[in-house]
Amino acid sequence: MALVFVAPAANAAPATTSTITWGACADQSLAAAGAECGTLSVPLNHSDPGGRKISLAVSRVKHKTTASKGTVVAVPDPLNGSGSGCQLSLLGARVPGGDAFDWVGFARRGVAPSSPAISCQPDYLGLNAPQHIPTSPAIEQQWLDKARGYAEACAAKNGELLDHMKSTDIAADVDLVRAALGADKVSLYAQAYGTYVAQVYSTLHPERVARMVLDDSIDPRRIWYYAANFDQNPPLQRNQDIWLKWLAEHDDVYHLGNTLDAVRQVWDEQLRRVTAQPAGGVFGQAEWINLFLYPAYTQQTWTLLGSAFSNWVHNGDAQLLIGLYGQFYLHPAAENMYGALTSLVCTDTAWPTNWNQWRADSWRTYAVAPDATWGNTWFNAPCLFWKAKPGKPVQIDGAKVDSALLVTESLSAVAPIEGSYEVRSRYPGARLLAVRDGVNFMNTLTGNACVDNQIAAYLATGELPARKPGRQADAVCAAAPAPVPPGA
Known part of the structure; x- marks a missing residue:
């Protein structure tokens, strides 16, 4: 699509310059x-x-x-x-x-x-979410209802701010x-x-x-952030494999296999395990993928999450997984930051409103990035129902x-x-x-x-x-x- 130059306030009267009164920091x-x-x-x-x-x-x-x-x-x-x-x-x-x-x-x-x-829904990023991969129409509808509810809550609680x-x-x-x-x-x-x-x-x-x-x-x-998010999925999958290969190189510590294929097999087995029976009753497929995709973003999480993965496989420690998920996703600022990011990406430009397009693009990308794709889709799904007016990129x-x-x-x-x-x-x-x-x-x-x-x-x-x-x-x-x- 063509990008149109827009300067929203170009013809408006300039704002009166405010000043900052500096003082001590509470932080x-x-x-x-x-x-x-x-x-x-x-x-x-x-x-x-x-x-x-x-x-x-x-x-x-x-x-x-x-x-x-x-x-x-x-x-x-x-x-x-x-x-x-x-x-x-x-x-x-x-x-x-x-x-x-x-x-x-x-x-x-x-x-x-x-x-x-x-703030929209403080518990939106919480545990016990529907599984990411929509293997049935019922699972797909659960996520669509969840995303629609979030978008409606954002509009109800934040009003005019969402347009700006x-x-x-x-x-x-x-x-x-x-x-x-x-x-x-x-x-x-x-x-x-x-x-x-x-x-x-x-x-x-x-x-x-x-x-x-x-x-x-x-x-x-x-x-057109919709396309940008699909761009991310294959490299996220690649980087996750880089982490799994690193785990294999340190099999003397993690004991998950000494080749990428061996560690990948363990990964897939555990994903199926928590899909069938969520760890601790609340840490299922969605939580597993969300938590263990962090190493695709940064090496700073490699040792921490490597230990958590190994500890679950060998000791069945569900509380460690649940605790780490809370640290990453349930800290007090998480919902505010997610709401701010969603409000930005959903309104910088228009998103497709036809779910059939989202579904087709997600399954197509899932074929090459199975761990990353559906989580990214559901992360951005509130944009399908967003109430604020979209803009046009500069x-x-x-x-x-x-x-x-x-x-x-x-x-x-x-x-x-x-x-x-x-x-x-x-x-x-x-x-x-x-x-x-x-x-x-x-x-x-x-x-x-x-x-x-x-x-x-x-x-x-x-x-x-x-x-x-x-x-x-x-x-x-x-x-x-x-x-x-x-x-x-």
């Missing part, structure tokens, strides 16, 4: 780092700047040097794994020389402690954060879905961007942006490297740094010196590698070593 990690916290009032509807206001929670860690080299605003992914997004102001401590900058984080609209915070959760709204919020900081230009540090907000912002306001780091860029051609154009550093791991599944290639092609001043054979998602500033030092040099001086011709990375780093399990 202990922010307080311990010397951060200051505040709130910023922004329009609910940026096309009506004089209308209803909402509040954004903002944090800042100021520079530690004699003079500041500028301000870096971190643009979070809704499921960013760093709390609300305010914690991203702590990123400067991970950047060599990063203390020369002011680092600003914010909880994007709809995410607590910004207010109002989206698009990437264009968040990009407008970023500009008001910039103005409230008194900065003519800011640098942007964005991750995953946040990279698309940064793409929108830099397209609409290139003159206000100093430098820009994009970690795992979202493909601007696929902001046509991303970085021709007027001076520079950008794109970073990705070459086997990232949620944001495949092709998305970074596409963003690079639209930003003539951009360079792409790829981590060869890396499988991690949103993995910058996690201790890979090759990556971290290049980010630091770019932010400090604008230094970038030479741009290579064609559709390829401009620089390559080696992946961090795979984890070594305790007892190996």
Whole structure:
């Protein structure tokens, strides 16, 4: 489908710039780092700047040097794994020389402690869900009823806010954060879905961007999120097999088999086992797939979930599985973050409303990605029934942006490297740094010196590698070593 350039508030009167009153942070990690916290009032509807206001929670860690080299605003992914997004102001401590900058984080609209915070059905992500793979019309209908109920609850509880959760709204919020900081230009540090907000912002306001780091860029051609989610399934399946192969390499620890095929056979046996009889009565097929797909996202979970898998096989420890599922999916912020992400992806653009199309595309993809596909489909199924009005994506154009550093791991599944290639092609001043054979998602500033030092040099001086011709990375780093399990 063609993408149409839309700037929703282009002809509206400019909003009166609000200020941020800084004070102490309630969050202990922010307080311990010397951060200051505040709130910023922004329009609910940026096309009506004089209308209803909402509040954004903002944090800042100021520079530690004699003079500041500028301000870096971190643009979070809704499921960013760093709390609300305010914690991203702590990123400067991970950047060599990063203390020369002011680092600003914010909880994007709809995410607590910004207010109002989206909540729809607090138990929606709970245990004892229908099985993922709809082997009967009854199972399929259970999920459709569940998704419809969630969409209706979101509309009933959140009202007008759902119409103003698009990437264009968040990009407008970023500009008001910039103005409230008194900065003519800011640098942007964005991750995953946040990279698309940064793409929108830099397209609409290139003159206000100093430098820009994009970690795992979202493909601007696929902001028809329906298609993007099917793109993720095969690489998620591939990455899960990489984890299962790693388990086989450490058979002396996990005792699940010493080949990929052997471990895969155990995996399939246990999936059938919990499908027939959920562990502890509540941890069934859906929970098994959801929990054990995490290693396809990041190596940080490999040893923890390897031990849980092995412990279930050899000891039948259902409580460990149930406890881990709670840590990943049932923590207090999970439903809020899921609601905020759903509100974004369901309204950035229109989704198909014909379930027959969803069903056909899911079964087609299931043939090559059986573990990933149906969970992804049901994760996004509320978009089939979403009540808020969809928007039209901005046509991303970085021709007027001076520079950008794109970073990705070459086997990232949620944001495949092709998305970074596409963003690079639209930003003539951009360079792409790829981590060869890396499988991690949103993995910058996690201790890979090759990556971290290049980010630091770019932010400090604008230094970038030479741009290579064609559709390829401009620089390559080696992946961090795979984890070594305790007892190996």
